[in-house]
Amino acid sequence: MSAPARPLRLEGLVKRFGDHAVLEGVSLAVPEGEIVALLGPSGSGKTTLLRLVAGFERADAGRILLGEERIDELPPERRGFGMVFQHYALFPHRSVAGNVAFGLETRGLARAAIAARVEAALARVELGGLGGRRISEISGGQQQRVALARALAPEPPVLLLDEPLSNLDPSLRERTRRELAALLRALGITTLLVTHEQEEAFELGTRVALLHGGRLVQVGTPGEIYRAPATRFAAGFVGRASFVPVEVVAAGDGPVRVRGAGLPGGETEAEAAEALAVGERADAMLRPEALELAEPGTPRTLAGEVVAARFGGAWSWATVRAAGGLEVEVLVPGPPPALGAAVAVARRPDARPRVYRRETP
Ligand SMILES: Nc1ncnc2c1ncn2[C@@H]1O[C@H](COP(=O)(O)OP(=O)(O)OP(=O)(O)O)[C@@H](O)[C@H]1O
Ligand SMILES: [Mg+2]
Structure with missing residues (x-):
């Protein structure tokens, strides 16, 4: 069984590198089970925000809450979020199943329990039966799903995806985007995903959060943002x-x-x-x-x-x-x-x- 989904709340997050403020007070709520697409141009702070949520960076100010629990002082492994990195970071020498098992092996689970969870995670992304293949023996779109299965296997309360389709070629990208959109909706996990492409944000996200220069300029459904962009930047960036x-x-x-x-x-x-x-x-x-x-x-x-x-x-x-x-x-x-x-x-x-x-x- 999945852990119960809980809302994720970011409150006034500030992040500086030296004297360069990359995030200048970002507040965002991702309601339980919702998929929020964080959209913004290169350098706007998307990856930095995702890394703060995952726990790979510490904020200079602000709080992160999961349900009622404050989590921004916990190390990444205690947050237990599933993360798909921009370049998947799959282990090429391991099999598909070996990759998916990775996050489970450190938890002291019995081998049979790990195998069952790996199989379930692969089935969820429709890769059942491919567990024995090497990473080099599957397609780019399948690799994307292996990365997703690895993130899902520990049954995380929150899923974080950084540019999940960026290393697919254009012909595969559109199809994989459609599959991923359907999959994310079926999973029902609270999800924050990052993209610099409007089409991707609009298809994958139930809501879109638009980031510009380290500030959120608008949060809304794709239709709301398209019809009534909040700023001149939003009007030019979306549509x-x-x-x-x-x-x-x-x-x-x-x-x-x-x-x-x-x-x-x-x-x-x-x-x-x-x-x-x-x-x-x-x-x-x-x-x-x-x-x-x-x-x-x-x-x-x-x-x-x-x-x-x-x-x-x-x-x-x-x-x-x-x-x-x-x-x-x-x-x-x-x-x-x-x-x-x-x-x-x-x-x-x-x-x-x-x-x-x-x-x-
Ligand atoms: N570790 C770091 N040290 C110094 N500056 C950093 C560091 N990480 C990110 N930055 C700077 O912070 C800003 C935001 O970077 P970030 O990676 O969050 O952008 P992004 O929105 O994900 O962009 P992209 O779409 O290109 O991936 C950039 O100006 C970047 O150079
Ligand atoms: Mg980035």
């Missing part, structure tokens, strides 16, 4: 988006009005992601699906030229460059227009842009 410079012409509680030469329609009501004052310069975010192409010369559109296009089957993407060099990306039904075509970009009537304070460089 595709174009940013159009605008000026705030009316502000109050609720929506603001913005105006900009590059905004299809010129002036519109917009959703303010942060408090904005009249006269302030801001960026309006437009998703490709919020825009459409129209005949050149159509009123209230942005005239431009198609400078890039990506065929996608039923839908395609066209990048349109307007006067002054502003580029916007538009989702178009069917094949994209030809490169160099003169087009007009309109805003779909129901799409209200979201605006962010202009970041001062």
Whole structure:
């Protein structure tokens, strides 16, 4: 039987290396049985956060709790978390079963008990019957599952995964991602996984925590983060988006009005992601699906030229460059227009842009 799942809570975690603060007060709750994907660009502190949770690093401030128990002063082996490292760290000279048994051998279990647990862990990741193979005799995707089985065999209360798919080639990656997503949901173990790829975070995580420069900028479901990114960074990092410079012409509680030469329609009501004052310069975010192409010369559109296009089957993407060099990306039904075509970009009537304070460089 698995140990009962308990929620994992991180409170105000700070980590410095020398005088470089890598984590600047990270608080995050992973409810029991949930899968939280920690997403962020390279260097944002993801691995450092995972290592703090696993116990390989000590925080300079803050606490880590599992259920009601404070665990950040325990060594890694007393936390007992299952960990899958970025490069799996499998033992090439051991068999598949020998790798999975590794975490059990130090616990003084009888050989028969170890063998039974190894078999159960391999069955959970659908590798039953492959225990006798050498690591070099199985595929990359299977190695990924061996690493997972090894982490699962001691029946950990929490599973930690660092870039679990990063050393698979692209063709295997997508399939393995799908299998891993199904597996993690079936396991029902409290899981924190790290990735710098949005698609991976969105498919694997039931919730996504977005990390930027050592701070959490947003925690939410993929849909929440996509529809209402909390910061200008989040808007640019998650999903595709174009940013159009605008000026705030009316502000109050609720929506603001913005105006900009590059905004299809010129002036519109917009959703303010942060408090904005009249006269302030801001960026309006437009998703490709919020825009459409129209005949050149159509009123209230942005005239431009198609400078890039990506065929996608039923839908395609066209990048349109307007006067002054502003580029916007538009989702178009069917094949994209030809490169160099003169087009007009309109805003779909129901799409209200979201605006962010202009970041001062
Ligand atoms: N042991 C260490 N000593 C000094 N600096 C470190 C140490 N470990 C990490 N850092 C620094 O901390 C920052 C965050 O590193 P971390 O490995 O957590 O990033 P990450 O988000 O996992 O990035 P990636 O996506 O590239 O794996 C980086 O600037 C890194 O150079
Ligand atoms: Mg990392």
